[in-house]
Each structure stands twice: as structure tokens, then as C-alpha cells.
Amino acid sequence: MNGFPRPSEEKPREEKREVEGACPACGSHDIAAYRVLSDGGWWDVVKCQNCLSSIERRRSENQYAPCTLLWNLM
């Protein structure tokens, strides 16, 4: 891997990805997958956007993405 492109937006934000399926808690089809920074690092989560219940939560594989730029300079 060779670094990341500089964000063009002033405030970069994680893209939410729409996910097919229904929320087991409220039955809503408004479900999105995105990354969150929480205890233990980055997590890939799938959450109902209606009631915010977590459908899936797993540790992201790329924990050190923000550090690669620094490593490139060393």
C-alpha cells in the first residue's frame, strides 16, 4: 500500500453504504454499513438507521490506515 489520496473535502467523513435486509429489532429496511472509531479501534458496523440497533459489528482489518502516511515519511 502506498498512502492514501488527500481528501478533497474539508471535513472528510465515512461513506455510508446501503445494505439490503431488514432490522431484526424494528423491521426497518433503512440499514447502512460504515466504520466507526470506538473502543479497541476501528469497527465495521452494520446499523439500522431507524432505531440504531447494531446488526453486525466486527473489528476492521485495516487498523493502521491513519498511520501509513507517517510511516511513509520515516
Ligand SMILES: [Zn+2]
Ligand atoms: Zn431497527
